Amino acid sequence: MLRYMGTQYRGAKLDPQADLAAITALMDEIDNRCHHRSSFPLPQTEPASTMQLQSQPKRTFTQAADDYIEQYRSNREYDGSLRGSSYDKTKRAVAFWKYYFKGVRLDEIDITVCRRAERDCRNYPKNIDSDKAAPMCRENHGLKTTGVQATKTRLKSLRNIFAHALKHQWIPSDPTSIIDTRQRRGSSDTDKEPFTIEKLQAIFPGSDYGIDFFPRQATRVRQYDATKFWIPLIAAFIGARLGEIIQLELNDTKQDDSATWHFHITTESDNEDSGKELKTVSSRRRVPVHPQLIEIGLMDFVKERQQHSSKPTGLFDHYCLPPRPKGAKITT
Numbered sequence: 277m278l279r280y281m282g283t284q285y286r287g288a289k290l291d292p293q294a295d296l297a298a299i300t301a302l303m304d305e306i307d308n309r310c311h312h313r314s315s316f317p318l319p320q321t322e323p324a325s326t327m328q329l330q331s332q333p334k335r336t337f338t339q340a341a342d343d344y345i346e347q348y349r350s351n352r353e354y355d356g357s358l359r360g361s362s363y364d365k366t367k368r369a370v371a372f373w374k375y376y377f378k379g380v381r382l383d384e385i386d387i388t389v390c391r392r393a394e395r396d397c398r399n400y401p402k403n404i405d406s407d408k409a410a411p412m413c414r415e416n417h418g419l420k421t422t423g424v425q426a427t428k429t430r431l432k433s434l435r436n437i438f439a440h441a442l443k444h445q446w447i448p449s450d451p452t453s454i455i456d457t458r459q460r461r462g463s464s465d466t467d468k469e470p471f472t473i474e475k476l477q478a479i480f481p482g483s484d485y486g487i488d489f490f491p492r493q494a495t496r497v498r499q500y501d502a503t504k505f506w507i508p509l510i511a512a513f514i515g516a517r518l519g520e521i522i523q524l525e526l527n528d529t530k531q532d533d534s535a536t537w538h539f540h541i542t543t544e545s546d547n548e549d550s551g552k553e554l555k556t557v558s559s560r561r562r563v564p565v566h567p568q569l570i571e572i573g574l575m576d577f578v579k580e581r582q583q584h585s586s587k588p589t590g591l592f593d594h595y596c597l598p599p600r601p602k603g604a605k606i607t608t
Contacts, residue, residue: 335446337377337385337437344440345370359553361519368406369433375410382441387451390434394455397430432457479508503592506574513566516541520559523552524591529565529578537565537575547589 345367352358376393377385401412401419412419438452471479507521520541528540542560543552554560565574581588 340441369430372406
């Protein structure tokens, strides 16, 4: 019997409920070979998935979305892969779809509705909160829309919600399978516009840069916001992400054997509660400090931070500076 099954059904996957015809034929063949008719015929029942769908209450899209984001968080907390930035981005995308499909049941969303949702998602107005953007994206608002990457993030979240619902058998099929969220080569380039000379001059106005970061106080030692002063400069010269720069620690600035200073962008830290994170594993890298940053006084800032009485670990906290600001060293 086993030899027969291996020959006739090699590589096949049978569902005892969904493949009744194939199993009945197999039993008949076994009976004929054994000259014995089974007295226990298989019950003629509906497939298990159909029965479960009929017995379950109709779920709304909001219920499915809430369940998805909760499982997303708990799964990543369990395996240690939860990143605050990624979770927040996913949660914002899910929130948009909850507003978009507010009060709608899952079984009311078909392929036609998903096509319209995909089109509306591409019409998401830039810098608008989800609750206001959901109704606005359905109409011609005339505002600038978000870019390719933000749109794909929202569409992927929509597909993930329906995949979650299908896995739990809340829907018989996934209507979002027609939505294409693949990343095509070069498509991300259209989402970014380079800074113009005028914009750069507005951000870095020569020797006036940083004046607003030095509050006028009648004290011998003035305070300045080092974060606002240095992070735009570092970002402009080394091209790192703002999140990577803001979490730099004093130990992340090192000098190699050739006396070249580097930023070590990593998740390693002497502080267990640092919360340092990177977008991907390949984001770990060593970036040379631009000579212009050293000329402006970045390494002097690092040294003074290391000698500060509060013994900070992070590179960017409020910090005391002598009356003469380093911004005076910046020229046009």
